[in-house]
Amino acid sequence: MRCPKCTSIEDKVIDSRISKEGNTIRRRRECLECGHRFTTIENLVRDGIVVIKRDERREEFDREKLLPADPRGLPQASRRSLRITMIVG
Numbered sequence: 001m002r003c004p005k006c007t008s009i010e011d012k013v014i015d016s017r018i019s020k021e022g023n024t025i026r027r028r029r030e031c032l033e034c035g036h037r038f039t040t041i042e043n044l045v046r047d048g049i050v051v052i053k054r055d056e057r058r059e060e061f062d063r064e065k066l067l068p069a070d071p072r073g074l075p076q077a078s079r080r081s082l083r084i085t086m087i088v089g
Contacts, residue, residue: 003031004038 002009008031015028023044030037049061 001029001040003034003036005036006031006034008033 001011003011010032011029012032013027014030014037017026018024019026025042025044027040027042028037029040050058051061052058
């Protein structure tokens with residue numbers, strides 16, 4: 001981050017707080033050059049997950065494709081289904 005007062009890039013983080021929703025971080029910073037304190041707010045940007053196929057096509061991740069259509073096709077399907085749900089969900 002650049003200091004808004006002297007434009008130095010040297011600073012230290014004094015305090016960090018995460019919002020209740022968990023998608024924003026508020027950081028209190030201090031410039032190491034001039035001592036000016038300022039606040040930055042960082043927002044989480046979630047891009048969609050892209051799956052690269054064997055033929056190098058790209059498509060959006062679809063969670064439903066991971067869940068088996070016929071649970072009899074997998075041994076111990078309930079355990080694997082639970083594990084996949086925990087990983088993806």
